[in-house]
Amino acid sequence: MKNEPTKRELKKQELKENLLQAARNRIKINGLSGLRARDITTDAGCSLGGLYTAYDDIDNLVLHVNSITLNALGSELKQIADQENRPVKRLIELARGYLKFACDNRNLWSALFDHRMPEGVDVPEWHLVEHAVLFEQIAMPLAELNPKLNREELATLSRSMFAAVHGIVSISLQDRFIAVPRKELDSQLTQFVEFLIKGFEASNT
Amino acid sequence: MKNEPTKRELKKQELKENLLQAARNRIKINGLSGLRARDITTDAGCSLGGLYTAYDDIDNLVLHVNSITLNALGSELKQIADQENRPVKRLIELARGYLKFACDNRNLWSALFDHRMPEGVDVPEWHLVEHAVLFEQIAMPLAELNPKLNREELATLSRSMFAAVHGIVSISLQDRFIAVPRKELDSQLTQFVEFLIKGFEASNT
DNA sequence: TGTACATCAGTGAACGCGCGTTCACTGATGTAC
DNA sequence: TGTACATCAGTGAACGCGCGTTCACTGATGTAC
Numbered sequence: 001m002k003n004e005p006t007k008r009e010l011k012k013q014e015l016k017e018n019l020l021q022a023a024r025n026r027i028k029i030n031g032l033s034g035l036r037a038r039d040i041t042t043d044a045g046c047s048l049g050g051l052y053t054a055y056d057d058i059d060n061l062v063l064h065v066n067s068i069t070l071n072a073l074g075s076e077l078k079q080i081a082d083q084e085n086r087p088v089k090r091l092i093e094l095a096r097g098y099l100k101f102a103c104d105n106r107n108l109w110s111a112l113f114d115h116r117m118p119e120g121v122d123v124p125e126w127h128l129v130e131h132a133v134l135f136e137q138i139a140m141p142l143a144e145l146n147p148k149l150n151r152e153e154l155a156t157l158s159r160s161m162f163a164a165v166h167g168i169v170s171i172s173l174q175d176r177f178i179a180v181p182r183k184e185l186d187s188q189l190t191q192f193v194e195f196l197i198k199g200f201e202a203s204n205t
Numbered sequence: 206m207k208n209e210p211t212k213r214e215l216k217k218q219e220l221k222e223n224l225l226q227a228a229r230n231r232i233k234i235n236g237l238s239g240l241r242a243r244d245i246t247t248d249a250g251c252s253l254g255g256l257y258t259a260y261d262d263i264d265n266l267v268l269h270v271n272s273i274t275l276n277a278l279g280s281e282l283k284q285i286a287d288q289e290n291r292p293v294k295r296l297i298e299l300a301r302g303y304l305k306f307a308c309d310n311r312n313l314w315s316a317l318f319d320h321r322m323p324e325g326v327d328v329p330e331w332h333l334v335e336h337a338v339l340f341e342q343i344a345m346p347l348a349e350l351n352p353k354l355n356r357e358e359l360a361t362l363s364r365s366m367f368a369a370v371h372g373i374v375s376i377s378l379q380d381r382f383i384a385v386p387r388k389e390l391d392s393q394l395t396q397f398v399e400f401l402i403k404g405f406e407a408s409n410t
Numbered sequence: 411t412g413t414a415c416a417t418c419a420g421t422g423a424a425c426g427c428g429c430g431t432t433c434a435c436t437g438a439t440g441t442a443c
Numbered sequence: 444t445g446t447a448c449a450t451c452a453g454t455g456a457a458c459g460c461g462c463g464t465t466c467a468c469t470g471a472t473g474t475a476c
Contacts, residue, residue: 164370168368220452251453262431
């Protein structure tokens with residue numbers, strides 16, 4: 001038999017959730033570098049110290065925001081994968097979906113890659129594994145295109161393919177490089193993935 | 206007739222150079238996030254305030270360090286390109302050279318992409334244009350593989366190709382993802398670029 | 411159900427410190443005669 | 444060449460402030476009888 005959550009536990013849970021949403025919203029609007037403990041607690045309607053009863057520190061809170069983002073990205077990609085059966089088309093749509101997600105959620109998406117733990121502290125395991133959503137939709141269509149590949153080869157290729165698409169998207173959205181209009185970027189990315197798949201198919205004999 | 210540089214101008218130049226090398230060395234050892242004005246000036250053998258007679262601020266100094274890094278990377282890539290005539294092989298060697306440079310100069314290389322100007326300030330034009338070294342060796346071999354491409358198409362493809370290679374390298378060197386041994390990474394990258402070129406050739410008709 | 415005590419989540423003022431930048435000063439360099 | 448004054452690069456102590464984190468306190472919630 002499970003214990004009913006006490007009033008205390010309910011309140012604590014509510015506070016955690018409020019802080020989480022407040023932090024997420026602040027990152028969404030101002031970006032990770034504009035995130036401040038005082039802003040978060042003000043928005044969440046609690047005192048400054050309250051943050052530290054709910055989360056160990058700000059980094060911990062950011063990891064939880066990044067969890068939400070990874071989940072949201074993961075389910076968008078899953079939905080895209082489920083909608084398209086032909087493997088080539090599916091891979092292309094996954095890449096386009098990634099681009100769309102990055103554009104629609106720029107600051108949240110950037111936070112996934114910009115956030116760094118303090119010197120000497122590792123990203124906790126529970127959060128590391130959540131990054132699997134970035135690759136996991138890619139392996140299956142690749143396997144369809146080349147059934148000979150084993151599990152490990154598929155994993156490696158999925159990873160490279162994600163990394164390549166990610167590179168194109170992230171370079172394009174950086175101030176450091178000349179911005180490309182969204183629509184043009186979309187077709188460049190599509191073309192690029194097409195090349196990649198063609199090469200992949202060509203070497204599958 | 207040119208004016209001889211005065212003793213004052215020489216000293217100023219020397220100070221700038223000392224600060225530049227000190228900052229570069231600090232970034233090399235501790236990374237961009239570990240860079241402190243006091244460390245730089247101590248290493249350079251001048252007072253704290255001296256930094257501000259030579260450079261506007263720390264960001265300005267970092268831009269100059271990044272210039273050095275881009276130049277170094279640029280000449281390594283140029284050398285690689287000059288050593289190999291066959292276009293396919295040349296593209297592969299450029300990718301491998303990029304990986305090598307990133308591994309051998311991790312913190313300096315990371316600083317190229319991690320550094321951000323303060324809110325509302327743009328990266329100055331003189332520094333933006335220096336990023337061309339990242340792409341410029343790629344266009345020529347691509348043109349050889351497909352002579353029909355016009356200037357703009359070549360530029361776009363070069364950019365995408367760099368971004369993809371960069372993505373693979375940078376994802377692999379991030380703590381957030383499972384590290385791949387250097388040697389394996391090298392062969393994965395090579396394989397990936399081969400796919401890409403095959404696809405590129407296959408669609409060239 | 412009611413009372414008395416125990417617990418503990420949440421408070422917010424204060425701490426602490428890191429660190430970029432400034433500025434009144436000085437001593438070396440440059441200029442005029 | 445030498446002297447007197449002007450300039451200005453470089454000094455380093457002090458400023459200032461942003462901001463994450465702590466901690467003695469309190470009031471609400473839980474427990475025992």
